Amino acid sequence: MADKDSVKHFPVSWEELHRHAKALAWRMAEKGPWQGIVAVTRGGLVPAAIIARELDIRLIDTVCISSYDHQNQREARVLKGFDGDGEGWLIIDDLVDTGKTATVLRKMIPKAHFATIYAKPAGRPLVDTFITEVSQDTWIYFPWDVELQFTQPIAQQRGGL
Numbered sequence: 474m475a476d477k478d479s480v481k482h483f484p485v486s487w488e489e490l491h492r493h494a495k496a497l498a499w500r501m502a503e504k505g506p507w508q509g510i511v512a513v514t515r516g517g518l519v520p521a522a523i524i525a526r527e528l529d530i531r532l533i534d535t536v537c538i539s540s541y542d543h544q545n546q547r548e549a550r551v552l553k554g555f556d557g558d559g560e561g562w563l564i565i566d567d568l569v570d571t572g573k574t575a576t577v578l579r580k581m582i583p584k585a586h587f588a589t590i591y592a593k594p595a596g597r598p599l600v601d602t603f604i605t606e607v608s609q610d611t612w613i614y615f616p617w618d619v620e621l622q623f624t625q626p627i628a629q630q631r632g633g634l
């Protein structure tokens with residue numbers, strides 16, 4: 474798991490997220506049609522909205538899972554599940570990291586297609602489709618979690634070149 478000590482930071486802007494979510498929508502358009510989308514709260518909500526718009530899907534359900542307090546992982550808590558085996562449904566989350574959330578989803582909704590925008594190596598085998606892979610020691614910063622601020626030059630972050 475990438476945590477607060479991760480050396481690599483991967484900030485994603487709204488524009489990049491939109492572009493990557495649309496790339497995922499193109500991929501999912503080829504594999505449809507879909508009964509509906511299951512958005513994994515909360516990180517999957519924005520990507521799911523963009524994909525639903527592109528694929529003209531209006532039936533959206535949620536699975537509500539929480540497994541991180543900020544960047545610290547703990548046990549996954551399922552606050553709301555899904556009825557049915559998920560046949561013909563598309564599960565959307567923002568990313569897979571360790572794959573813990575994906576494992577819970579796979580067990581809960583075994584026949585759905587599981588897609589994320591980003592994937593780290595440990596979680597990658599658990600997703601059916603993803604757009605961009607980042608290394609395991611990278612923390613992805615989503616646009617809804619950040620604001621513009623000063624950052625140290627890389628040379629100083631590394632303690633001098």
Ligand SMILES: O=P(O)(O)OC[C@H]1O[C@H](OP(=O)(O)OP(=O)(O)O)[C@H](O)[C@@H]1O
Binds near residue numbers: 571
């Ligand atoms: O592969 P994993 O190690 O399980 O990590 C991936 C999950 O962690 C984050 O959700 P989080 O539980 O932080 O809740 P959030 O979506 O509400 O931010 C992210 O949105 C994924 O759902």
Ligand code: HPA
Binds near residue numbers: 541568614615
């Ligand atoms: O890299 C990440 N970024 C944001 N949320 C996350 N939840 C697990 N891994 C990550």
Ligand SMILES: [Mg+2]
Binds near residue numbers: 515516517566
């Ligand atoms: Mg999440």
